[in-house]
Amino acid sequence: MAKLPIETEKIIEQYGPSLNFPPKDGYPGRDEPDKVINTHCCFCGMQCGIKLLVKENKVVGFDPWMEFPFNEGRLCPKGVQRYLQNNHPDRLLTPIQRIEGKGFSPISWDHALSHTVSEIQRIQSAYGNDAFQCYQAYH
Ligand code: SF4
Numbered sequence: 001m002a003k004l005p006i007e008t009e010k011i012i013e014q015y016g017p018s019l020n021f022p023p024k025d026g027y028p029g030r031d032e033p034d035k036v037i038n039t040h041c042c043f044c045g046m047q048c049g050i051k052l053l054v055k056e057n058k059v060v061g062f063d064p065w066m067e068f069p070f071n072e073g074r075l076c077p078k079g080v081q082r083y084l085q086n087n088h089p090d091r092l093l094t095p096i097q098r099i100e101g102k103g104f105s106p107i108s109w110d111h112a113l114s115h116t117v118s119e120i121q122r123i124q125s126a127y128g129n130d131a132f133q134c135y136q137a138y139h
Contacts, residue, residue, distance in 0.1 A: 006103035016090030041079040059086045
């Protein structure tokens with residue numbers, strides 16, 4: 001059974017979750033985006049079409065993209081909330097590494113990549129190529 005490196009309260013203090021977090025200056029007006037960007041929801045392979053409303057280079061909302069042939073403006077519950085995560089305080093912007101007894105520390109992308117490669121190689125040389133598997137979680 002995996003053991004947490006530090007108490008749960010400290011992890012939450014550092015990385016969230018910050019539930020029901022309102023933006024610092026309140027929710028921006030939906031009627032004044034600088035730009036509307038037709039793009040795709042990035043959460044899963046369905047790639048539903050979505051119109052992101054952008055103000056001062058930040059996503060502030062979305063509109064349905066009715067003409068997009070696959071989803072015709074509809075989004076699932078994950079896609080509906082996706083735009084809120086761009087500027088959410090819990091969003092990780094750098095890799096972090098677990099250090100026993102100290103919790104988590106930010107590390108560089110180069111360090112994260114080389115550490116990941118060396119750990120995959122260590123596991124595979126000790127237990128065989130099929131001993132390593134990757135699991136991707138969206139939330
Ligand atoms: S809206 Fe839902 S189904 Fe569509 S791409 Fe996003 S996560 Fe996938």
